Amino acid sequence: MSTTSERLGGMTAESKHLWRVLAIGMLAVRFVQGWIYWGGGSRRFIYGPQKINPAGHWMAYKFQTAMPGAILGTSHLVSFLLHHFVLLYAGVIIFSAVELISGLMLISGFMTRLAALLTLGLSFTLMLLFGWQGATCIDEWTMAASNFGMGISLFLLGGGAYSVDNWLRKRNPALVQRGWFRWLGGSDPLPLSDAAFKKLALSLFWIAVIFIVATYSYYRGSVITPFHGDPTGVKVHHVQMRDLKIAPDGSVTVHMYVNAGTASVPAHIISARLLNYSGKVVEVWDGKQLSHLGADNIHNDYAYQKIDPDKVLGLQAGLGAAATVHLPVSDSSGFIGKGTGPYQLQILGINGKRMSISAQMEG
Known part of the structure; x- marks a missing residue:
């Protein structure tokens, strides 16, 4: 040849x-x-x-x-x-x-x-x-x-x-x-x-x-860097948040995107809370409240993997799901916005991971 x-x-x-x-x-x-x-x-x-x-x-x-x-x-x-x-x-x-x-x-x-x-x-x-x-x-x-x-x-x-x-x-x-x-x-x-x-x-x-x-x-990794679980280094579900808006009455609107984790099971958000500029918790949405959010409070970006209320645990979301979520005023909040510092929204996943985002209150 x-x-x-x-x-x-x-x-x-x-x-x-x-x-x-x-x-x-x-x-x-x-x-x-x-x-x-x-x-x-x-x-x-x-x-x-x-x-x-x-x-x-x-x-x-x-x-x-x-x-x-x-x-x-x-x-x-x-x-x-x-x-x-x-x-x-x-x-x-x-x-x-x-x-x-x-x-x-x-x-x-x-x-x-x-x-x-x-x-x-x-x-x-x-x-x-x-x-x-x-x-x-x-x-x-x-x-x-x-x-x-x-x-x-x-x-x-x-x-x-x-x-x-x-x-x-x-x-x-x-x-x-x-x-x-x-x-x-x-x-x-x-x-x-x-x-x-x-x-x-x-x-x-x-x-x-x-x-x-x-x-x-x-x-x-494992070539010139240590081994890591995936491109973001996160081995469990992670929810990325942006565009946080806090109304004077304490209601919250935020965009959520499940940007890491396994595709085999959905992510679960079991609670959310809002902290003021001094670190005091001024709003809480527990799993029961999240699980009863109406369709008008969740606007999904895509028609397939979605962020939806779970019957028991709060919110569930498949990997890749993205939505704008509105959290109405909590029944027990009595929220009165004061001060000029940033507020922080924290959400808690069922895996124990707490994720947060900060923003100023809307005028």
Whole structure:
């Protein structure tokens, strides 16, 4: 396999044997990579169609949980899609269809290299969106990283043994001379010289090394920094607050966003209290009061993961949920705003974590 002409049809017996060994050796990789993506697509289209049913708990909820830790601007893209149903639904269908089709192509070995490139794109996207997630380990990162490496290997080496590509090649030997078939299919070496193939392979290798190590370091540390649980370093749910407004009667309006934590269970806010400029508690909303907040007091940013009253615990909110919450005057407050210093709103999560934000009282 020392020249381009050899690769295009004049391979020696030894070269053919070595390539056949590689093709058989990659069979398990091709099947596993294909099954992973076939499984993702088939669960939505065949076995669990509720996952793409907008009337149910569909993929939009999953995408919203990615926002707190998504990188390279993808969180803004997800937020935009969540506000535009047609684009969101089209994106879910297209993404799922690419998973289904590319997975089936790899399992069958049809246009193997093209399918490998498609799964590379999927792995890259999934890494940016979900690579940070994992309640007890870096499972989402591991899946995307493994698939990325497998995709590169399948693109470079193909997966021609026991494949549709190989069957097509035998039925029409002239395909071996077609550049498009060599680049898209997977039964023969790429139509490159040894030097060019080495350059391509090493370039893809270093892209993989940089991408995988950099995302690992960002998501979990353990490269040049200590290990941490997720990009924010928060292992439990965290609620980010902004735009705090305090009315003269003591009622409060604040925007809340669950920007860290696990997607497997919702966050719970079990109480809230308002402190004046001297640190005295002047308003308290316990779990019972929070659990009875009316719909007109909570205005969610998105239609999927929401901040809602819980029947017992106060407020509950899925990861990625965001809403403007109005806390009316407490029945027992007797609040009279005095002084010019800042007021502080504190909320208490069920995990014992207290979060706060400060603001001046409105005139």
